[in-house]
Amino acid sequence: MVHRVVQWGTGNVGYHSLRHVIRHPDLELVGLHAFSRHKQGVDAAEIAGLTGEVGKTGVLATDDIDALLALKPDVVVYTVKAETRPNEVIPELARILAAGIDVVSSSMIFLIYPPHADAGMREPLAAACKEGGSTFYVSGIDPGFSGDVLPLAALQMADRIEEIRVQELCDYSTYPDPEFTGVSFGFGRDADYTPPLAIPGILQVGWGGMVRMIADALGLELEGMREKFERDYAEQSYDTAMMHVDAGTCEAVHFEIEGIVGGKPVIVTEHVNRLRRDSAPHWPQPPVGRNGVHRCIVTGNPSVQLECFVTGEDGDHNTGGVQATAMRIINAIPAVCAHAPGLISTLDLPWTPSHNVVRN
Ligand SMILES: NC(=O)c1ccc[n+]([C@@H]2O[C@H](COP(=O)([O-])OP(=O)(O)OC[C@H]3O[C@@H](n4cnc5c(N)ncnc54)[C@H](OP(=O)(O)O)[C@@H]3O)[C@@H](O)[C@H]2O)c1
Numbered sequence: 350m351v352h353r354v355v356q357w358g359t360g361n362v363g364y365h366s367l368r369h370v371i372r373h374p375d376l377e378l379v380g381l382h383a384f385s386r387h388k389q390g391v392d393a394a395e396i397a398g399l400t401g402e403v404g405k406t407g408v409l410a411t412d413d414i415d416a417l418l419a420l421k422p423d424v425v426v427y428t429v430k431a432e433t434r435p436n437e438v439i440p441e442l443a444r445i446l447a448a449g450i451d452v453v454s455s456s457m458i459f460l461i462y463p464p465h466a467d468a469g470m471r472e473p474l475a476a477a478c479k480e481g482g483s484t485f486y487v488s489g490i491d492p493g494f495s496g497d498v499l500p501l502a503a504l505q506m507a508d509r510i511e512e513i514r515v516q517e518l519c520d521y522s523t524y525p526d527p528e529f530t531g532v533s534f535g536f537g538r539d540a541d542y543t544p545p546l547a548i549p550g551i552l553q554v555g556w557g558g559m560v561r562m563i564a565d566a567l568g569l570e571l572e573g574m575r576e577k578f579e580r581d582y583a584e585q586s587y588d589t590a591m592m593h594v595d596a597g598t599c600e601a602v603h604f605e606i607e608g609i610v611g612g613k614p615v616i617v618t619e620h621v622n623r624l625r626r627d628s629a630p631h632w633p634q635p636p637v638g639r640n641g642v643h644r645c646i647v648t649g650n651p652s653v654q655l656e657c658f659v660t661g662e663d664g665d666h667n668t669g670g671v672q673a674t675a676m677r678i679i680n681a682i683p684a685v686c687a688h689a690p691g692l693i694s695t696l697d698l699p700w701t702p703s704h705n706v707v708r709n
Pocket residue numbers: 357358359360361362363382383384385386388428429430431432434455456457458488489490491492493526528529670671674
């Protein structure tokens with residue numbers, strides 16, 4: 350079955366999502382939302398850099414929401430900048446869902462596991478799903494795949510569990526996202542700056558859903574969550590695709606969200622993100638020869654470790670990360686469209702592999 354898709358947002362994730370949707374044999378691009386003025390009226394293939402491959406699609410980018418909803422797509426692939434603008438994004442998502450259109454989203458990572466999300470975000474969207482008979486699913490690579498499929502796969506080979514640790518150890522120097530990741534992680538800023546992620550409670554809002562999802566999948570009641578956040582600073586100035594880094598400003602971040610059981614951290618999600626491969630060498634590193642890894646370590650008897658490496662079409666691990674984020678939600682489209690209305694998580698879905706096998 351071919352699903353009719355409106356792609357919403359054409360930034361880091363959306364650009365790749367649009368490329369995948371245009372090329373996908375089981376998806377038909379029927380509409381494209383772009384926020385930026387210079388993209389209005391531009392053909393989707395041009396925005397996706399695919400005119401040489403597919404010519405024109407005839408789908409022109411627009412910010413006319415009524416026109417996009419009137420297309421009655423099966424699904425919206427929603428990939429706009431969202432976490433810094435919930436007051437605009439929640440009503441926009443509610444409008445799409447209330448119109449009876451399913452949404453798969455990389456945006457609003459706070460809703461990766463709806464039972465963990467703040468009621469102020471969850472309730473308007475749940476009401477919109479009820480009104481429209483529609484379904485809403487949020488995922489990505491991290492938060493997302495690394496904190497659900499990876500640990501749930503590892504745990505199938507485990508018996509006694511002491512700790513489940515999910516890691517993203519990733520060099521972000523090739524990730525051009527200074528406005529959100531840069532600011533929220535505190536990269537390129539000195540020690541006096543308090544980045545949003547260092548504000549108590551924020552890490553739990555962003556990544557705690559992963560911890561809670563694993564706990565619920567195991568039937569574990571968490572006594573609470575604890576957060577850790579620390580930074581490392583550059584000795585020299587240098588430039589990256591993320592930003593210019595001055596000597597003395599932050600070039601690496603280490604954070605953890607611990608799910609506590611029996612007074613101990615039992616489910617831990619951990620990030621180490623660097624703008625220079627050799628910074629903070631005392632923190633966990635990806636394997637030699639790799640710039641990034643998503644890893645799950647189950648410590649127990651037996652102990653199990655799974656490692657995931659993604660590589661994009663340009664050979665870069667950060668491009669791989671945004672492509673994987675896009676494909677995580679795109680591959681879920683048939684299952685999400687077939688699901689009963691409401692806010693759902695990966696725990697509600699069957700396995701959603703790609704079926705797009707190259708046959709020539
Ligand atoms: N879970 C994961 O693993 C994962 C990984 C990566 C990203 N994400 C999430 O995915 C979402 C997209 O990330 P991204 O890096 O692609 O974001 P981005 O490049 O910063 O922004 C995406 C698009 O949002 C639109 N936009 C920007 N400002 C806007 C505004 N004020 N009003 C309306 N639209 C606006 C623009 O659309 P146009 O370009 O169309 O004009 C922009 O290109 C974020 O919520 C991010 O947290 C999740």
